[in-house]
Every structure is written in C-alpha cells, then in structure tokens.
Amino acid sequence: MVPTLELAFPFRGRWLTLNSPANRVPSHGTTLFASSFAIDFVPVDEAGRSAPVTLGALLRPEPPEHFPGFGRPVLAPVDGVVVATAGDQPDHRAFRGLPSVGYALTQRRRAAAGWVGLAGNHVLIDTGEGPVVAVCHLQRGTVEVQPGERVRRGQPLGRCGNSGNSTEPHVHLQAVDRVDLLHACAVPVTFGGRLPRNGEVIDVP
Template sequence: MTRGYSNSWKLLAVVLGTCAMLSACGTSEASEPQEQLPVEQTAEEDAMITPDNFMDTLMKGSKEDIYKQMSPELQEIISLDEFKTTADSFMEGTASWEKVTEFKMNNLVESSWKDQTGTKGIQASFAEDHQIAGLLIQPLETHEATDKALTKTAFQFPMKGEWFVFWGGNDVLSNYHYAHETQRYALDIIRTQDASSYQGEGTDNEDYYAFGEPLYAAADGKVVEVKNDIPDNTPGVMNAEAPEGNVVVIDHGNGEHSITAHIKKGSVAVNKGDNVKQGDLIGHLGNSGNSSEAHLHFQVSDGPDIFTSRSVQIRWADQSQKLTRGNSFQGLPY
C-alpha cells in the first residue's frame, strides 16, 4: 500500500475486501426472483444505489444511503461514522473516476473504478435485491519492472474450451494476488454458464462447471513436485493447512516453473521426474487446498516453491486474449 493514508481506511480495505474474494462467490443459494418493476417507480426505488450511480453518490451524495444498503455483515464490521470518515479521507483530492470492470456472476453484479491517476481503486458487489454485499476501497500500487518482464517460455493455457478470469491483472483491484510477490501474476480461473459458476444449489463439487475438467502441461518440461492426496473440499469450506492443495510443478528451464494448483484428489496423471510435452494430460481440476469452489490457480514462478519463489508475468503463445478479471477467453481447442 502507498503511504500517507489513515489506518482506518486501510482497515476498511482489508476487512471489506474479504467479501470480494473467490471464497464469497458460488456457494450461497440463489436469491429469490425479483418482481418486475412497474412503469412508475416509487421515490424509494428512484433513490436506490446501483452500480450506475454508486460513484456519484459516494463523491457528491449521501453516504448514509450507501451505508443503509450495505449487508448486515458489512455493517457489523464498520459503523456509519467510520465509513463516512474513511471514505471522505480516501476520496480527498480525487476529481474523477472511470469504471474499469462490470460483470454479473453468481447472482452478484460487481463493478470497479479507478481514479484519474490510476492510484486509487474502488470495487462494489451488488446482490439481486440491491444489497451491497462487498466493498473494497484501496490504493493501487504498481510494479512496472516486473509487470513488463515476461517469461522466456511461451505458455499455452492448460485447459480446453471457454473459461472466465475471476482474478487476474496487474493491480489488486483486478487480482488480489498482486499484493504478494510470490503470487503477483497468478490467475484464478473458473468455468461459467449463464453468468454462474455452478448449477443447482452449488453444495456439491459436481455442481461446478470447472470440477473434474482435464488439465494439461502448459509447456514442455520436467515434473519436479507432485501432491495427489489432499481431499477435495466441500464447497465453501477451505483447507488453510494445505493452501495449494494437490499440485503439479513443472520446470520449464530458464528458471521458470509452472504451478498448477487445486487439482482433484487422486487425479494427478504424472510423477515427479517425468518429462512432459506441452499438451500432455497432468490431472483433473478439483477443489483441494485453500479453495472455496472448483477453480484453477495457475502461475509461473522463478522457483518450484509457491511460497518462497517470485511470481513471473506469463508470456502466452496466444497474445490476442486478455486474461484479466471479468474476461472470458478460449483455452485449448477440443
């Protein structure tokens, strides 16, 4: 984080930001269908805070109105006075905001904005009943030298078909990993249909479109680490004792190691010491480790240990696709 801001809004960024993590998406039951609005809306409905008027309200309107729409969980974390004080402090000196992402996923609409300098970011998640379910207010620090230092290896995305980037990008607004040097350029990827990552109630791993999908070697190399015995979690319950879960680490030379994490228990198809070619099957996607739902965690690091090595910006063989938060893209062809 940059210097010069009060500790109070730093706390706001930390505690409210947790509501926007992958762990908060995909496991709650769907909201009740909303009735069609009449042609003539009530004054209360006209005053509703939405993604379209959120920033104008935060800058020039009533912060009380925003606070009233926060979920009970957020209101338990921060009082109205604390919210007003921290928001005013953060907004000071900011002239304008630009919306950078907006997408709907699992009954939430998420929008994010950057200020005119690109050094401040705000992210808000709205439920179908207009309740503000998540709020992140945070400075945006960049690391230009490593942002531009791409891998020497050209990688292919390690899965087939269409996928959705839940976390990915070069700031903490689009990629919470970015705050940590060891995972700065990591990706969290899910599969979606009709703006949802699951079908049914989302209570079983098999409900998730990503669960069980085959994983492939992203480039030629030698397998240097394998874990295959970590149980898959019940959706919504994470295993912090083994954060990466089942994993395959491949040494591609040039000090570059791909790390494919959260693999399905017992599905790893390679052994330590194996030489693999790009496109070889290495396992199936699961929900093991510090994972709330079936998703791929993929990164390239300058060493084999995800917790001590530095993450490296990936050079993709297909550079036409944007693997940044909120975007869908095509992986390997079927």
C-alpha cells in the first residue's frame, strides 16, 4: 500500500473543495496521469461563491479577471526541491455554465499535449522522500520559483490562474511517485490528517 503524504493547504483565505478523493477514487473520474487522488480548490468569497452570479455568466464565457480569486497567492504545500515549472501558458476564458464548443476544441489540443497541456502553468516539487507534488493551473507569468530551488511549505509559488484544463480559476493538487507523469503512480494525500470532502469550504488564516 502506498504511504499517504501529509500536505499543507496551498493557500490562505476561503476556498471550496471540489473533486475530492474523500468522495470517490479516482477523484477526477480517471486514473490518467496518476490523478486518482488529485484534489481541486476553488477560491471563493465570504458567501462561498467563486464570483457573483449573473445570467450572462451561465450563458457565455467570462474573462478570468471577473473571478475575485484569480490572482490569489498559491503556496508550497510541502518542503522540497523544485524539479519542473511552466509559466507561459495563457489563462483562457472561464465557464460557469456549459462549456462551449470552442472550449471543447481547445481541450482536445491540451489533451494531445499530454500532462503539461492539461496542467497548464505549474510547479513540481520533489519531497526528497519519494513523492513529487504538482501544483497546477497557475496564472500566466506569476511562477516565482525555478528548477533546482529549495522551497519551504507556505512559500509563495505563484498565483491562482485558469491555465490548462480549467473551466474557472482554481488550484489542482496531486502527488505522484516520480517526475515522469506518464508512468507515475498516484500517491494519496491528507491535510492535517484528513481529507476535506467535496463541497467543503476551507478557511485558512
């Protein structure tokens, strides 16, 4: 059995838990790219909303800047050494209704690019004890670390974005047993000894 990796939440403030492995495994509905235990966190306001609700938002895509969580700091969830980064992928328009045909076409291109295309702007951190942690969908041009740099948990990595396989600004977090995501195995994670459930709001001072 693969040992569980203990992580810190990669943010401060109020965030909503989505696609939690506390509710189902594989959490994202697929084992592709070792995502079985991956978890998503969406920045929300005091009312628990990722952005004000409008009729137009349900009918058409919006710039990611309409979401108040876009650009929130994203922090290292673990101590380790940065082994890979990407920071130049664009933040595409966001969807709170049904994604459009246009998004489906761009999604096909991202999937064809492999894990890097789906992850968008990201940071990979080698814990030095086996697992590697991926922090994904960061805002373009905000990645603050580089390969070879040692980081401590709580250290800024970048900002919340909408790059890669993302329909609205959020952070995708997963742990794997090696840097090669195509051949990696998923590693289960916990936060403070537990997993937040799908739909749970997390407040971190």
